[in-house]
Amino acid sequence: MFIHYVLHCKNCVMPLLLPRDTIEQPFADQDYRPNDSLCVGVACPHCKSVETYFLHKKHPQHNPRDQAWLLENRVEVTAHVSTLECEEQACKARLPLFAQWRQTTTEQERVADIATWLWEHLQCPDGHSIVKPKGWPSKTEPFPH
Numbered sequence: 622m623f624i625h626y627v628l629h630c631k632n633c634v635m636p637l638l639l640p641r642d643t644i645e646q647p648f649a650d651q652d653y654r655p656n657d658s659l660c661v662g663v664a665c666p667h668c669k670s671v672e673t674y675f676l677h678k679k680h681p682q683h684n685p686r687d688q689a690w691l692l693e694n695r696v697e698v699t700a701h702v703s704t705l706e707c708e709e710q711a712c713k714a715r716l717p718l719f720a721q722w723r724q725t726t727t728e729q730e731r732v733a734d735i736a737t738w739l740w741e742h743l744q745c746p747d748g749h750s751i752v753k754p755k756g757w758p759s760k761t762e763p764f765p766h
């Protein structure tokens with residue numbers, strides 16, 4: 622049995638099933654925890670909106686509909702894409718960003734998918750805006766190597 626976080630996309634409300642060990646991996650090192658709220662960014666595979674989610678149940682911005690479920694099989698589609706920095710220079714919070722792709726997707730398909738993401742709502746755990754990092758794929762620029 623595998624524990625999964627079941628989140629509901631803040632934009633389209635579709636459920637997102639994320640294995641807990643994958644999501645918590647960036648938080649495993651006590652000295653380099655990206656933030657103290659178990660706060661993550663997730664790109665919704667359905668509507669492409671990138672949103673911020675607070676997984677700690679006691680956090681005021683936690684959605685009570687979002688819960689941890691035990692599932693028979695691991696849902697093997699979640700990837701840690703990057704850990705984003707806040708726009709505010711003084712802000713030390715970091716936001717691990719996850720996406721859901723079939724394991725068979727190629728690097729090119731992932732880049733093409735990232736180019737469709739909508740970044741308007743993404744915030745750091747302290748509520749500052751996070752814009753799409755410079756050099757990330759968009760529909761008009763190729764991904765740099």
Ligand SMILES: [Zn+2]
Nearest residue numbers: 630633665668
């Ligand atoms: Zn969505």
Ligand SMILES: [Zn+2]
Nearest residue numbers: 707712745749
């Ligand atoms: Zn911030």
